[in-house]
Amino acid sequence: xxxxxxxxxxxxxxxxxxxxxxxxxxxxxxxxxxxxxxxxxxxxxxxxxxxxxxxxxxxxxxxxxxxxxxxxxxxxxxxxxxxxxxxxxxxxxxxxxxxxxxxx
Amino acid sequence: xxxxxxxxxxxxxxxxxxxxxxxxxxxxxxxxxxxxxxxxxxxxxxxxxxxxxxxxxxxxxxxxxxxxxxxxxxxxxxxxxxxxxxxxxxxxxxxxxxxxxxxxxxxxxxxxxxxxxxxxxxxxxxxxxxxxxxxxxxxxxxxxxxxxxx
Amino acid sequence: xxxxxxxxxxxxxxxxxxxxxxxxxxxxxxxxxxxxxxxxxxxxxxxxxxxxxxxxxxxxxxxxxxxxxxxxxxxxxxxxxxxxxxxxxxxxxxxxxxxxxxxxxxxxxxxxxxxxxxxxxxxxxxxxxxxxxxxxxxxxxxxxxxxxxxxxxxxxxxxxxxxxxxxxxxxxxxxxxxxxxxxxxxxxxxxxxxxxxxxxxxxxxxxxxxxxxxxxxxxxxxxxxxxxxxxxxxxxxxxxxxxxxxxxxxxxxxxxxxxxxxxxxxxxxxxxxxxxxxxx
Numbered sequence: 001x002x003x004x005x006x007x008x009x010x011x012x013x014x015x016x017x018x019x020x021x022x023x024x025x026x027x028x029x030x031x032x033x034x035x036x037x038x039x040x041x042x043x044x045x046x047x048x049x050x051x052x053x054x055x056x057x058x059x060x061x062x063x064x065x066x067x068x069x070x071x072x073x074x075x076x077x078x079x080x081x082x083x084x085x086x087x088x089x090x091x092x093x094x095x096x097x098x099x100x101x102x103x104x
Numbered sequence: 105x106x107x108x109x110x111x112x113x114x115x116x117x118x119x120x121x122x123x124x125x126x127x128x129x130x131x132x133x134x135x136x137x138x139x140x141x142x143x144x145x146x147x148x149x150x151x152x153x154x155x156x157x158x159x160x161x162x163x164x165x166x167x168x169x170x171x172x173x174x175x176x177x178x179x180x181x182x183x184x185x186x187x188x189x190x191x192x193x194x195x196x197x198x199x200x201x202x203x204x205x206x207x208x209x210x211x212x213x214x215x216x217x218x219x220x221x222x223x224x225x226x227x228x229x230x231x232x233x234x235x236x237x238x239x240x241x242x243x244x245x246x247x248x249x250x251x252x253x254x
Numbered sequence: 255x256x257x258x259x260x261x262x263x264x265x266x267x268x269x270x271x272x273x274x275x276x277x278x279x280x281x282x283x284x285x286x287x288x289x290x291x292x293x294x295x296x297x298x299x300x301x302x303x304x305x306x307x308x309x310x311x312x313x314x315x316x317x318x319x320x321x322x323x324x325x326x327x328x329x330x331x332x333x334x335x336x337x338x339x340x341x342x343x344x345x346x347x348x349x350x351x352x353x354x355x356x357x358x359x360x361x362x363x364x365x366x367x368x369x370x371x372x373x374x375x376x377x378x379x380x381x382x383x384x385x386x387x388x389x390x391x392x393x394x395x396x397x398x399x400x401x402x403x404x405x406x407x408x409x410x411x412x413x414x415x416x417x418x419x420x421x422x423x424x425x426x427x428x429x430x431x432x433x434x435x436x437x438x439x440x441x442x443x444x445x446x447x448x449x450x451x452x453x454x455x456x457x458x459x460x461x462x463x464x465x466x467x468x469x470x471x472x473x474x475x476x477x478x479x480x481x482x483x484x485x486x487x488x489x490x491x492x493x494x495x496x497x498x499x500x501x502x503x504x505x506x507x508x509x510x511x512x513x514x515x516x517x518x519x520x521x522x523x524x525x526x527x528x529x530x531x532x533x534x
Contacts, residue, residue, distance in 0.1 A: 007148050014255040019145050020221060022199070024267055026192055028178065030185025053185075064266050071263040079147050085225040087191060087241060088175075090182040095199075097223060099146040101255070119274070137261070144257035152255070177273060180280035183287070189276060192268045217257070 001066045002076035002103065009076055013104045018072045022097035023064030027057040028090055054092065058082070061094040074100035118172030125171075126193055133200050140207040144217040145247070151219050157253040162218060163246035164205025167228065168198040169239060195241065199223065202243040215249035222246055295422055296415040303414035304407060308355065311410050315374025324360040332361050335534050339379065339397065342390070346398055346465045355404060359397075361534070367483075371400040373409040384534050386482035389524035391475025393531075395462050402461025408454045455508065463515055472519040477512040484509070 002009055029037075033049040040047055069077050080098035087093045151159075170178075174190040181188045202223070210218050224244040325333040339359045347354050357375045364380035371377050377400045387393050403409060450458070463473045 007150055016256045016258045017144075017146055017148075018258055018260040019262075020147060020203070021262065022223075022267070024192075024195060024199070026188040026195065028181040028185055028188050031183055033185070067266045068262055071266070072260040079149070081147065081222070083223065083225060085227060087195070087225075087227050088170075088178050088188070091178060091188050091191065093191070093195060093225065095223065095225065097147065097221075099148055100260075123273075141259040141261060144259075146257075173273070173277070177277055177280070180277070180284060183284055184280065187269065189269045189271055190273055196267045 001069060001074075003062070003066075003080055003098075004076070004078050005080045005098075007079050009078060009103055012076075014076075014078075014101045015104045017099055017101040018069075018074055019100065020097060021065050021068040021072070021074075021077060021100040022095065023061040023066070023068065024093060024095040025057045025060045025064070026087060026091055026093045027053060027060075028088075029053055034090070054084070054094070057092070057094045058096070061096045065096050065098065069100040072100055074102050076101050076103050114172045115176060116173075118174065118176075122171035122173055126197065129197050129201075133197065133204065136204050136208070137200065140204060140211060143207055143211055143215070145203075145207065145221055146217075146219060147221045147247075149220045151248075151250055155253040156250045158215075158251035159248050160213075161246060162206050162210045162213070162215065162249040163244060164202045164207070164209060165242060165244040166198055166201045166205065167240050167242045168194055168201075170194060170241070195225075195243075198241055198243045199245075202245040206245045206247060210247075210249040213249065214251060216252045218247040218249050220248050291422055292419050295418050299414045299418045300411050303411050306410065308407075311407075312356070312374055315372070315376070324358060331530065331534060335361050335531055338528065338531060339393075342394060343377075343397055343401065345469055346394060346401065348469075350465070350468070355401075357401065357404070367479075369396050369400055371403040371409045373413050375404055377401070377404075381534055383479075384527075384531055386479055387527065388478055388482075389475045390527050391466060391470055391524045392478030393527065394466055394469065395476045396479055398462030398465040399458045401465070402458035403450060403454065405461060406454070406457055408450050408458070412450060452508075456511070459508065459512060463512075467519060470525070473515050474519070475524050476516050477509060480509050480512065 002012075008014060029050065033053065036049050037047050065077060065080075077098040077100055080096060083095040083097075085093050085095070170191070174194065177190040178188050181190075203221070206221070207218065222245070224246075226242045226244075228240045228242055324336050327333055336359055339361070340357075343357050343359060347357075355375050357377055359377045359379065362378050362380050365382055367380055367383040367386050369377065369379045369383060377397065379396070383396065384393075387396070459476075463476055466473045466476060
């Protein structure tokens with residue numbers, strides 16, 4: 001599955017497009033990460049725990065989007081956009097969406 | 105003791121009504137999605153070649169609220185981490201609803217396709233303090249509807 | 255490029271799992287986690303608190319909370335009783351090996367007969383206690399029991415445990431947004447943490463008995479108070495003091511233990527209580 005946030009795939013032609021596909025996950029942090037974050041609040045620096053958490057979630061959202069696209073028979077997703085929002089206290093939602101296409 | 109009783113009652117109410125609402129909503133979504141499937145939608149920015157005599161913004165938004173049971177489940181998840189399963193269905197429904205509303209608005213006004221769809225999510229809480237977790241989630245989907253000139 | 259409408263497959267962005275099961279599993283997990291943490295923390299603090307020197311404890315707890323405040327009026331009846339109790343405590347302490355501790359004793363008005371030891375050497379006795387004691391020996395037993403708790407640092411240990419557990423709860427529940435979780439947590443943890451467990455009560459009993467023996471030569475009157483409570487129960491047919499029973503579980507075993515000691519050391523003459531105490 002080819003992923004890109006361009007509007008086309010350079011060097012390939014798009015035969016047909018199938019519409020919007022999207023993937024999202026909602027992940028919560030756990031007490032351990034929270035505790036470390038609390039400490040970092042005093043000392044500053046990168047919250048590695050959270051970074052890890054969010055990148056894992058983003059990867060999962062992308063995987064779900066790919067799953068949807070494959071089920072539709074596409075072999076590329078173009079014009080991918082991401083959106084992150086905080087849904088609840090301590091939980092973040094990762095949303096990825098794009099257009100599923102079939103390249104020639 | 106009374107507090108626990110109230111808690112359990114609220115929980116059951118939330119669970120029961122929540123599940124029923126979800127079930128009904130999903131049925132509706134499936135029907136409406138099937139009906140609006142023919143309309144091309146994409147988030148590409150460049151419109152295809154052709155003669156378009158109208159291009160206008162269409163949008164659909166929805167605000168969904170979280171029931172008690174889901175909220176408690178999310179709070180429990182917060183202790184152990186991992187996927188908050190209870191919110192997934194909620195957001196999935198909300199998003200599909202918003203996109204459907206946008207499509208329906210476009211179809212009603214006679215559009216032929218929607219380009220450059222964007223989706224925005226916002227969480228709306230009762231108060232802005234830390235204590236209150238989500239009260240509701242708002243999803244906005246918007247894009248440009250194009251009408252071809254025949 | 256051509257548009258080919260394809261239906262989006264279901265179930266990819268949602269997970270098919272029974273919400274109810276998830277709820278039960280997580281709640282169980284939370285309760286388990288909390289219980290383990292609380293137990294570990296209490297054990298830990300119990301051990302560590304021992305290392306706080308007695309002098310520091312007295313300095314820390316030198317304030318007297320309202321209930322533990324002796325009468326400020328030297329002429330009042332309360333003050334007279336308190337002075338009498340104070341002297342009794344001094345007599346009990348005299349000749350005891352180890353450091354003498356400066357106890358402060360206060361009498362509190364309460365319909366429930368009770369006596370308790372707070373950290374910092376504060377002993378509080380309720381006024382209705384005197385109605386259940388017949389002799390000075392019985393009173394000395396009660397005081398000696400509380401002193402025994404203090405000698406073994408039980409009040410400080412209980413309080414230390416209680417504080418640490420409350421802190422743990424605050425850390426756990428302060429981060430998530432649900433107050434219901436918080437009350438679930440509160441009811442899981444036993445918050446009557448100023449209780450002393452059975453072993454501690456037994457140890458305090460034994461200390462008190464040894465104090466009695468040194469001062470009076472025998473342990474007569476040691477079970478006076480409990481006998482009195484028991485008689486009330488028999489007479490009225492129900493537990494007269496449910497509140498008392500909660501904080502001082504008097505098992506039959508404990509009463510038997512005391513009675514055996516009394517029988518062993520013989521019941522010589524018991525010293526009378528002065529009138530102003532009996533009628534307080």
